[in-house]
Amino acid sequence: MNVRRLIPTTALAGATALGLVTLSACSGTSSAGGGKGGGKLDVVVSFYPMQYLAEQIGGDHVEVTTLTKPGVEPHDLELKPRQASELRQADYVLYLKGVQPAVDEAIAQSGVEHTVDAATLTEMERHGTDVGHEGGEHDGHGGEEHDAGAGADPHVWLDPVKYAEVAQGVGDSLAKADPAHAADYRKNTGTLVGKLKALDAKFADGLRNSATRTLLTTHSAFGYLAERYGLDQHGIAGIDPESEPSPARIKELQSVARQEKVSTVFFETLASDRTARTLAKDTGLRTDVLDPLEGITDRSRGDDYLSVMESNLAALQKALGAK
Template sequence: MNVRRLIPAAALPSAVLLGLTALTACGSGPATADNKDGKLKVVASFYPMQFLTEQIGGSHVSVSNLTKPGVEPHDLEISAKQTAQLNDAAAVVYLKGLQPAVDAAVKQSDVKTKVDASTLTKLEQHGNEVGGHAAEHDHAADGQSHAEAGSDPHIWQDPVKYAEVARGIGAALEKADPAHAADYKKNTDDLVKKLGDLDKEYAAALKNTKTKVFITTHAAFGYLAERYGLTEEAINGLDPESEPSPARIKDLQKMAKADGVTTVFYETLVSDKTAKTLASDASLKTDVLDPIEGITDKSKGTDYFSVMRSNLTALTTALGAK
């Protein structure tokens, strides 16, 4: 079983402070609500950032998403209209390293409050190469940023890390809109508790399984695997559009037989062709494991929590939970 190093929860305070230091550098004073309805105008880069901001901001924020439902976030290109939308916002919440076009647009924008989720928790390396997991390395020690190091950005797949990001976003909204700071803090606390409950559900359901190995189309579930003592084997690497080699496919077929793998998981926003071909050749089942990069009518749920629980059901079935 490939269980990767867990990051202690004690790392959170320094991570949040790092994020807030970055926020302070982006503007000399609190952002103002400039919507006609008096709400704080916030732009989110893609669904996981939108979800946190809406849950924490509640009725005090108006959140728009740069990545429309059904669009693969990694491939997003920013239009002139979206650039104007970004410049008109009081705050932007994004995840550096996931969407290069967003990173560039945010860097060039005049938005006062820039919340980079990658500064709010510890990023690691998972599956940067097709067929293997990259060796871990502490890039903070040599001055490289997470984006430069090529770290795995899929932090929302781990409820514990997602809660750390929620804390940082909550603190940023309190700073940007101090008039409603008490509400932001309460909403953050409520959300963190729900994420804690979800973490407990996953830990209990995946504690005893027949196998600890699962196969996915691309390496979006490294943090989830790490948190719950599982091993993700991705057909592709972190890039969902990359193509596996024939040797990789053959290795996966052998591994599936040796480790008792029953299911090849695919996702809703990219082609399922390779996953279904592998499953057919190896006499395996297929099912959806949603990376939750966007919610569409094909999603097995209407929000982050419902899709995460749907994913848990799929995992417990495929892994033979006892």
């Protein structure tokens, strides 16, 4: 298909003058340049959870570039001028507002016609550092909430049900951006949603009977997952993985661990594990990885969203004493 460019001629001329510099060095997948010559929809995404959706739903009809290279903590990303330039040339942009302020700003200024904020495709919720199946939440930091964007927790992809809702919206928007392949996008969306429903069933069954329902994590990324499967998340840090807990917060978590018979403190692959290991040592707990899936690296326990989520389930079952 010969895709019509959705940008001004001046922007194309500028890109030509720059030698059509691509984002391949910053991408875990393809270069946006491939779409320009290959007749595919040129799709730019913000980070891995959006990349997975675009690749699974777009299939052979898209060339996907991600702005966040593997191993980079997405919250800290700062775009280079060439990335902003390439972003303006995209046919379709998919991002999740509230995760990466620099990306949000660049996308707002890009002028790309088909721009989709995944946060608008499902109902977003507010989560503090502590959240559980009873719906209560607080952040354990004197009342200051560590929320992103307009107060919503952005980590919606860690709930397979909500992620499936986002997938439906992405499929619909790709069909509008490239109507010649709408049937394929809808078919691929149905396949992906089916996989996410099966994943949801695995989590529901696997966590139904557990010795404890309490989850201690470094990064408070698992509020949606906790609510979905009846767990109580207690985060050392807030929504921001780099925020430092107060001594009072550490003392509070030590008490929670004793009272709730917690065995494990979870940390993640893209942020420091120092605080988690210190808390675990002081309370005699184990440590393990619970991956928030903000990026895939060679340290990830799996090579894509589904396999890493299944590894997360296995880690939770072990830590919570699931039967």
